[in-house]
Amino acid sequence: MNETSFFDGLIGVASSYAGEIDFLILVVLVSVGVWFIAAEVVFFWLILKFRAKPGEKAQYIDGKDKRHKRWVTRPHFAVLAFDIAIIVISFQVWHHVKIDLPDNPDSELRIIGQQWAWTFQHPGADNVLDTDDDIFTVDDLHVEVGKTYLFRLEATDVLHSFSVPVWRIKQDAIPGRSITGWFQPTEAGAFEVQCAEICGFGHGVMRAEVHVETTGEHTAWMVTNAPAAVANLEVLNNG
Amino acid sequence: MAELATVPVPPPHAGEEDHAHHGPQGWLKYLWSTDHKVIAMQYMFTGMFMAIVGGFMAYVFRMQLAFPGFEVPGFGMVSPGEYNALVTNHGTIMIFWVAMPVLLAAFGNYLIPLMIGADDMVFPKINRLSFQVFFVSTVVILASLFVEGGGFAGAWTAYPPLSASAEYNLTDLGSTLWLVGVGLEFVAFLLGGINFITTLMNSRAPGMRAFDVPVVVWMIVIASILFMLSVGPLLAGAIMLLFDQTIGTGFFDPAAGGDPILWQHLFWFFGHPEVYVVLLPAMGFVAEIMTTFARKKLFAYKTVIFTVVATGVLSFFVWAHHQFIAGIDPRMANIFTITTLLISVPIAELCFVYIATLYGGSITLNTPMLWALAFIAEFLIGGVTGIFLGAAGATIYFHDTYFVLAHFHYTFFPIAIIGTFAAFTYWFPKMFGRMMDDRLGKIHFWGTIIPFNFIFIPLFVLGMGGQHRRIYNYEHFTELAGPGFQNMRVLATVALLVMLLFQLVFFYNCFKSWRSGKRASSNPWRANSLEWTTESPPPHGNWRPDKMPVVYRGPYEYSVPDRDDDHWPQNAPN
Numbered sequence: 001m002n003e004t005s006f007f008d009g010l011i012g013v014a015s016s017y018a019g020e021i022d023f024l025i026l027v028v029l030v031s032v033g034v035w036f037i038a039a040e041v042v043f044f045w046l047i048l049k050f051r052a053k054p055g056e057k058a059q060y061i062d063g064k065d066k067r068h069k070r071w072v073t074r075p076h077f078a079v080l081a082f083d084i085a086i087i088v089i090s091f092q093v094w095h096h097v098k099i100d101l102p103d104n105p106d107s108e109l110r111i112i113g114q115q116w117a118w119t120f121q122h123p124g125a126d127n128v129l130d131t132d133d134d135i136f137t138v139d140d141l142h143v144e145v146g147k148t149y150l151f152r153l154e155a156t157d158v159l160h161s162f163s164v165p166v167w168r169i170k171q172d173a174i175p176g177r178s179i180t181g182w183f184q185p186t187e188a189g190a191f192e193v194q195c196a197e198i199c200g201f202g203h204g205v206m207r208a209e210v211h212v213e214t215t216g217e218h219t220a221w222m223v224t225n226a227p228a229a230v231a232n233l234e235v236l237n238n239g
Numbered sequence: 240m241a242e243l244a245t246v247p248v249p250p251p252h253a254g255e256e257d258h259a260h261h262g263p264q265g266w267l268k269y270l271w272s273t274d275h276k277v278i279a280m281q282y283m284f285t286g287m288f289m290a291i292v293g294g295f296m297a298y299v300f301r302m303q304l305a306f307p308g309f310e311v312p313g314f315g316m317v318s319p320g321e322y323n324a325l326v327t328n329h330g331t332i333m334i335f336w337v338a339m340p341v342l343l344a345a346f347g348n349y350l351i352p353l354m355i356g357a358d359d360m361v362f363p364k365i366n367r368l369s370f371q372v373f374f375v376s377t378v379v380i381l382a383s384l385f386v387e388g389g390g391f392a393g394a395w396t397a398y399p400p401l402s403a404s405a406e407y408n409l410t411d412l413g414s415t416l417w418l419v420g421v422g423l424e425f426v427a428f429l430l431g432g433i434n435f436i437t438t439l440m441n442s443r444a445p446g447m448r449a450f451d452v453p454v455v456v457w458m459i460v461i462a463s464i465l466f467m468l469s470v471g472p473l474l475a476g477a478i479m480l481l482f483d484q485t486i487g488t489g490f491f492d493p494a495a496g497g498d499p500i501l502w503q504h505l506f507w508f509f510g511h512p513e514v515y516v517v518l519l520p521a522m523g524f525v526a527e528i529m530t531t532f533a534r535k536k537l538f539a540y541k542t543v544i545f546t547v548v549a550t551g552v553l554s555f556f557v558w559a560h561h562q563f564i565a566g567i568d569p570r571m572a573n574i575f576t577i578t579t580l581l582i583s584v585p586i587a588e589l590c591f592v593y594i595a596t597l598y599g600g601s602i603t604l605n606t607p608m609l610w611a612l613a614f615i616a617e618f619l620i621g622g623v624t625g626i627f628l629g630a631a632g633a634t635i636y637f638h639d640t641y642f643v644l645a646h647f648h649y650t651f652f653p654i655a656i657i658g659t660f661a662a663f664t665y666w667f668p669k670m671f672g673r674m675m676d677d678r679l680g681k682i683h684f685w686g687t688i689i690p691f692n693f694i695f696i697p698l699f700v701l702g703m704g705g706q707h708r709r710i711y712n713y714e715h716f717t718e719l720a721g722p723g724f725q726n727m728r729v730l731a732t733v734a735l736l737v738m739l740l741f742q743l744v745f746f747y748n749c750f751k752s753w754r755s756g757k758r759a760s761s762n763p764w765r766a767n768s769l770e771w772t773t774e775s776p777p778p779h780g781n782w783r784p785d786k787m788p789v790v791y792r793g794p795y796e797y798s799v800p801d802r803d804d805d806h807w808p809q810n811a812p813n
Contacts, residue, residue: 051601
């Protein structure tokens with residue numbers, strides 16, 4: 001599932017809703033682009049056309065006449081129409097990404113921001129969060145491609161913001177609250193997490209990675225990193 | 240003049256002879272003067288000094304971003320903590336100590352009495368107090384940069400819990416001084432705002448009706464009203480935050496039952512109207528300059544005033560668009576998406592009115608006019624990019640990226656820099672009695688405008704590429720460290736250096752013109768409004784006692800048919 005967007009070359013598209021957000025941005029770009037170019041063209045044309053010439057007086061237009069005023073009122077109704085179109089599409093995207101959570105997510109995660117690292121709590125083999133086989137990692141999130149994830153985003157000290165640019169996901173993490181969101185990765189690979197809310201001295205290095213794996217890779221990772229297996233390994237190493 | 244402070248409604252043109260000889264003499268007059276023009280200059284030069292400070296900060300962190308790991312000449316190595324303090328104080332200083340004092344306080348003070356035909360503000364002592372409080376706030380914010388631990392480093396928005404506890408921000412004294420400085424600055428502008436509003440209401444020249452007042456005066460006064468209505472909650476919030484920092488209260492501390500998001504609401508309830516507080520004076524300058532140099536009546540004067548009032552009202556209902564993904568109820572984002580996109584309508588209308596004013600004009604492209612036109616051309620970019628960010632769906636991606644940063648610099652730079660240069664070059668002959676060198680002015684203009692675009696267009700692209708703000712070194716991020724992105728950072732930094740270099744032309748031009756420029760007549764631009772009916776520079780009391788103006792018409796009667804002269808001053812009986 002390799003969608004293309006006008007961000008091609010700048011940044012990848014790697015989640016189910018990234019394409020929708022890009023489409024909204026494209027719609028805005030086209031509608032405001034038309035206005036912007038039209039306004040600038042008229043503006044520069046007027047400056048060129050009405051340069052002062054010796055002996056020629058400017059016109060006296062007070063803008064009260066309806067015939068003149070409509071040059072301003074009609075465009076502004078048109079601006080309103082474009083605004084409404086943008087609002088409608090923005091609502092759809094916003095609802096899909098931020099309000100309508102998936103009914104049957106494949107799995108659930110907990111993401112915890114603290115100065116200056118991300119802790120990820122994976123549900124482990126039983127696929128239930130907050131049980132003994134949960135896998136905790138720091139700065140490495142492991143998910144399976146194509147699966148839908150519900151996450152609970154928390155913070156322990158100050159505000160942080162969980163942002164994975166290729167997924168177009170961003171949500172602030174707030175101490176004292178647990179914010180629910182979702183994502184569905186569509187591309188396998190390793191992608192970067194940036195903290196998007198200034199969180200102190202180490203904000204600039206608060207980087208993590210998401211590892212989007214195929215089913216086989218993900219199962220293998222779960223097996224080697226299951227708490228029991230890790231404990232055994234530690235016994236072997238220390239023993 | 241001092242007596243007037245206690246007189247609720249001063250009679251027009253009161254006390255002319257008295258106050259010419261009252262008040263402190265010598266250098267003391269600059270410290271204790273109640274003359275609105277002296278206070279305006281105090282605000283102007285303090286603001287310009289702070290612009291140099293804020294510009295130096297931009298130089299340091301742009302150098303760090305372009306050449307990470309190298310010493311910045313004139314500063315040294317930039318640590319992550321210092322980087323955070325630099326971006327924090329750059330934003331704080333540029334908005335609260337440059338845009339506000341220069342656009343609102345300096346030009347408001349200078350222009351309001353002169354343009355409405357008054358001899359001074361109605362509360363001259365409050366006016367002086369306003370500057371003195373502002374001056375103290377300047378000392379406090381500058382001091383905060385040099386205390387142990389360094390300046391506050393929690394971003395100019397100062398979100399708690401980071402800003403509330405030294406345990407988190409590591410700048411114990413810096414963050415407290417920052418908050419005290421900002422709080423004092425608000426007090427100064429509350430005092431100034433009272434004066435602006437009262438003066439416009441009570442001290443207009445005989446004959447000047449509400450719609451004979453120049454647009455810039457309306458805009459500055461409406462901006463003051465917006466400021467005074469919006470700053471209360473933030474001032475209260477600032478005191479709550481100060482208590483959280485110093486005496487252990489927990490207004491914004493979730494562990495103590497507080498709520499960090501409450502601060503964001505208080506901050507942005509002020510923070511968004513604040514954008515219009517600084518925008519309106521700049522739009523006012525542009526209206527005065529465009530009408531003068533296009534020799535045109537302002538298109539639809541009343542529409543402009545009513546549109547500005549509508550913008551002002553609407554600006555109180557858009558604040559949460561800064562918080563779409565901050566953890567507010569996501570359903571709230573719908574409401575704020577609607578209000579935010581709606582505010583584009585009056586702002587677009589204002590731009591259309593200004594563009595329409597050019598139609599049929601007789602346009603002279605001198606330095607002030609170039610600045611005024613550049614304001615429109617550049618501000619349009621800031622305006623249209625705001626639509627991306629007003630749409631909540633797109634903000635999921637753009638929030639806190641360089642796209643946002645580039646967007647608001649395309650609004651604030653036209654407002655605070657282009658608008659200021661437009662006004663400064665336009666009113667320079669009135670302020671200092673000398674003409675500015677137009678050729679040097681144009682060199683400075685192009686040397687500022689072209690690099691400005693080369694700074695911020697690359698930053699739009701970086702933002703689209705997913706680069707977040709306030710990160711001191713992008714080498715740590717593999718997706719952002721590539722040569723394509725790094726080249727854009729270098730381009731932006733080099734453009735900034737070029738732009739800063741060209742500011743030397745401005746200072747040289749100011750100094751040279753002030754010393755040896757051509758003497759300015761009272762009305763060198765053949766403009767209509769009242770400040771051009773007195774000497775350049777105006778005497779104490781603004782007009783000679785027997786020459787106080789009387790107003791017969793609005794300020795934009797240019798190129799009136801059947802008149803030989805293409806301007807018609809407001810005070811000319813016929």
